[in-house]
Amino acid sequence: MSRKSWVESANVAGCDFPLAHLPWGRFERADMPGAWHLGVAIGDRALDMTALADAGLCKGLDEGVRNALRQPALNAFLSLGRPAWSQTRAWMQRLLSDAEPALRDRSDRDRFVVRRDQLRMALASDVGDYTDFYASIHHATNVGSMFRPDNPLLPNWRHLPVGYHGRASTLVPSGTAVRRPFGQTSATDNGPPAFGPCRLLDYELEVGVVLGPGNTQGERIDIATARERLFGICLVNDWSARDVQKWEYVPLGPFTAKNFSTSVGSWITPIEALEPWLEPGPVRDAAAPENLPYLRWKDDFTFDLKLQVLIRSALMRERGLPAMQVSLGSYRDMYWSFAQMLTHHASTGCAMRPGDLLASGTVSGPTPESRGCLLERTWRGSEPITLPDGTQRKFLEDGDEVILRGWLDARGDAPRIGLGECSGVVLPAI
Ligand code: MN
Secondary structure, three states: OOOOEOOHHHHOOOOOOOOOOOOEEEEEEOOEEEEEEEEEEEOOEEEEHHHHHHOOOOOOOOHHHHHHHOOOOOHHHHHHOHHHHHHHHHHHHHHHEOOOHHHHOOOOHHHOEEEHHHEEEEOOOOOOOEEEEOOOHHHHHHHHHHHOOOOOOOOOOOOOOOEEEOOHHHEEEOOOOEEOOEEEEEOOOOOOEEEEEOOOEEOOEEEEEEEOOOOOOOOOOOHHHHHHHEEEEEEEEOOEEHHHHHHHOOOOOOOOOOOOOEEEOOOEEEHHHHHHHOEEOOOOOOOOOOOOHHHOOOOOEEOOOEEEEEEEOHHHHHOOOOOEEEEEEEHHHOOOOHHHHHHHHOOOOOOOOOOOEEEOOOOOOOOHHHOOOHHHHOOOOOOOEEOOOOOEEOOOOOOOEEEEEEEEOOEOOEOOEEEEEEEEEEEOOO
16 A cells, blocks of 8 residues: 555655554534544544544445444544454545545545644543553652652562552643642641642653553453553643642642643554554563563563653743753653553453543653653752743743653654644643
8 A cells, every 4th residue: 555645744754644643533623613523633634534424435434433433532433442443544544545536536525634723622532530650660760769769669669550540530632721730738748738829830741542442340451452452642741730749649649739630642643553663562671570470461562652842931932932852752661561551450350441541650761861750850950951041940830831742753664653742831820
């Protein structure tokens, strides 16, 4: 099959969304207000699969798929599983390839291939549950060493993927502004506390995985079947109130420091689109203990997804200065895989459902440049960052825009693909 599309913008080198990618999203069209549609990004356009299904133009797809594409969220499609995902992906790639006239030559093709700047995006799935992990050994060691210099990594850490149950109700799509939260903080470990606007607001650069078919409550997930249940990945920013977190996290972990807003990238990259980049992993050092059998999988995988954080202050926007890169890392540096996170999550028989979101935890690598949050990047504020507007940052200020990007560099025949952006501007507390 040709790698080129008749959507010309998809053939531009360096484009996030070439024909080989086709990430899924949910959107409202400017010309069809009041309805959520499902589709995939291609160049600067989106292929509107709901409009195609409504018009009876998806006859090559199974009836179950056609029905799922007419739902207002991606969950039904996610529940169909890998054969349906794969069939749909192949069908769309054929439809969009440059030699295929079926849609290309229709006079009304703009009804089905719409400009992405005419779309209002929502989260692709209705997320029933959201769980955030802590899967980077570099992040866990850095943060641990700030608070427990003698014992940065707790004894359980290399044996299970640590996580906490997050708040699905406050997930927001990329581009949504984030209000600085109020919270309870204390200047000392022993109080007395005060209540007021968070002073140490931070971002966390993370990658999320959207789940496909779930399990019945009481049933564990065998790690060998985990791949069949992982639909795709997206960018996640787990905004964090560090001063609130420090006081409240003992003994049960993050709570209100994390529940005010979590930003999610708008386009979900199918694991199938990552295949040219999948490699055995995660790679462990010699000191790593062997994991218990339920967390071992000979076919487990990782990928060298480059991940970048940029900041643009209000002053930088006013002066027309571009956003500044504050970190650059790779997903390959993570210690725990998504398969291990899912398997451990369900190891008690916890029911996982299509559309659930698991996030990786802050992606940090071994170098200072690859630290994925300001807590680490500025080492609790002791090494501030200087922005191009001349101001310094220990933590985020009102008006700061945080932009996450992720991409996979071209490899062999596979062109570069990008996850797009996950962004948000900090609004003052009210
Ligand atoms: Mn997090």
